[in-house]
Amino acid sequence: MSVRVGEAASAPDFPVAAKQLMQNEQLRRNVRNATGIIRNKRASVVGETPDWQPLRDAAHAIKDHTLRYLDRYLIQFEENCKRAGGIVHWARDADEANNIAIGIVQAQSATEVIKVKTMTTDEIGMNRALEASGITPYETDLADLIVQLGHDKPSHIVVPALHRNKMEIRELFMRTMGLAELGTRPEDIAEAARIYLREKFLRVPVAVSGANFAVAETGSVCVVESEGNGRMCVSLPRVLISVVGIEKIIPKFADLEVFLQLLSRSATGERMNPYNSIWSGVAAGDGPVEFHVILLDNGRTNVLADAVSRETLDCIRCGACLNACPVYRQTGGHAYGSIYAGPIGAILTPQLQSMEHSQTLPYASSLCGACYEVCPVKINIPEILIHLRNKLVESGDVPTSERMGMKAAAWAMSDAANLSTARYFGRIGQKAFTNNGVIHHLPGMMSAWTATRDMPAIPPESFRQWWAKRAQEKR
């Protein structure tokens, strides 16, 4: 089995990528601006929902239950999807899923596909696999189109081109669509995309989608999107292929009531999502005549096997944790080296890859808890980050200097006398660096601190020394 999460396995370490990206002031302004707008919209629609916390609890409980009985619900989904006229495939990893999709496209003698916004096909690198087989994929989601035309990478789960501003997009469209003129209003830019895409919707015979939810009870697939381009993709072509991560299963159709309330408010700050497409198999004279579902594992069962971090698979890809994260808002999504950025990416990407790659991601957080606070399905991201750090410590995948430092600290803390000894040597060690009780420069690992921040020197008297002295004076 070869689990692949985009190009995450070969991505640079988070601190290295972050440092480089943070030098791009335009990018930082774009990210800050966009996340700020979505955060405010989310806060306002969440604030007016009186049962928000019970909804979160319900979603968490449904997901928890589903993951416990995932084997049964997957089989149930397969049966009901087949019964409705769908064809269900099972893919262990990225290559299997891509090969199944390529086989379906080639059986149609097609050379082009249109795509609905889907993270999952980015995860398995489907576009590249299709191109290698002589098939041209066209992204139809506006943001994905921007990313594709710019040979760029998505930087946000919900808003993949969040790092681009209007004028950058206008320039990109003029260049790649061969437009001599284009207005500067958002409507002008959207119109250019509309003209470019309409022709493809009407011509291309095969569409590829992901899924937000797959309902076991009915065999239905649900895709939510804001533009209507997804609706065109799932209804106009002859053949539709939906790539569905196995964690997208929910037991009952009625469960959508919970998730659709949470998702739209968390993702875009809307009370209701504009286009909610839900279909079950095929229907004569209406929509595609051939419908395939590819159920994808690609490392998800690795995550499922860990009882502590299993709830990572609860994620409904709303992106609220990205918008809330003070780290993401400084770096943007590309620093995470994965199509899954932000706090959820920091826990999902390494786990999908069995903790063998992306090992700096569990440390890309100050553990401030803003992600957990906004998560609509109550994934305790900070606790899982700590759990993953523990896994790395136990497998020996941490720097020796850190291990030594932590051992030394454990010794110092194991006994009050040791702590006083450590403090004594700290006082001696700091002498060369202290100026008026302030340290402006430290060597080694701590130079990373003093590069931008001062440090107070250890004062002559500790609290416990003061306390002991006072006790003596009192006597």
Added chain:
Amino acid sequence: MLISLFITCYNDALYPKTGQAVVTVLERLGHTVEFRAAQTCCGQMHYNNGYRAEAFSLMEKFLDDYRDAGVICIPSASCVAMIREHYPVLAAQSGNPAIVAQVNSLVPRVFEFSELLVDKLGVEDTGAFFPHVVTLHASCHSLRSLQVGDKPERLLRNVQGLTYIPLEDADQCCGFGGTFAVKNADVSSAMVADKARCIRNTNAEVCAALDNSCLLQIGGMLSRMEMGTRTMHLAEILAATSPGVRP
């Protein structure tokens, strides 16, 4: 009331004035403070970095050190969060019913300093006098784990002479995060630079907090930027009095 002070490892070494201030305030309010000399550290650093075995040992030590203590006051929200949120996790993982029972007995006895004053002792006016302009940094642990709400603010607003200016983007992390500040120094620095900008906009003389760990980060940046704003633990402000003001 007899109150046992857990000073925390970093306050003991780096911020003794905070501990002295806690003693001053509690004694001024008529309480007796004890300090158990065997105490060291709650284990938060080890826990947060994934050194679970070491964190467990430190938890066992804490349980031993405070087995027979009554009310325990900790002038650090993040250390209280460690005990309240993570000790139960460590205890459950150990599968040892005796440890679980000890943690269950410990947790309700532990109070962060502002919680102790407002919730346990029912005090909002500590009789302090501090004629300065002050803003408050709400640490992530105090905000999200302890949910202290406006308790620290209420304590500050009751200080005579004090002008309180709220901080914009108060729910934003200062970027400390323990080893995060070193492992991801560039991001951490950018986060605290944002925080410093917000503090500058208040024109406050002092930035207060419940956590000296945040203030290590914020103070380090303010000092480097030579902004002239000091950082002080809330207890140090509440400890301040002047002659003529009632004790």
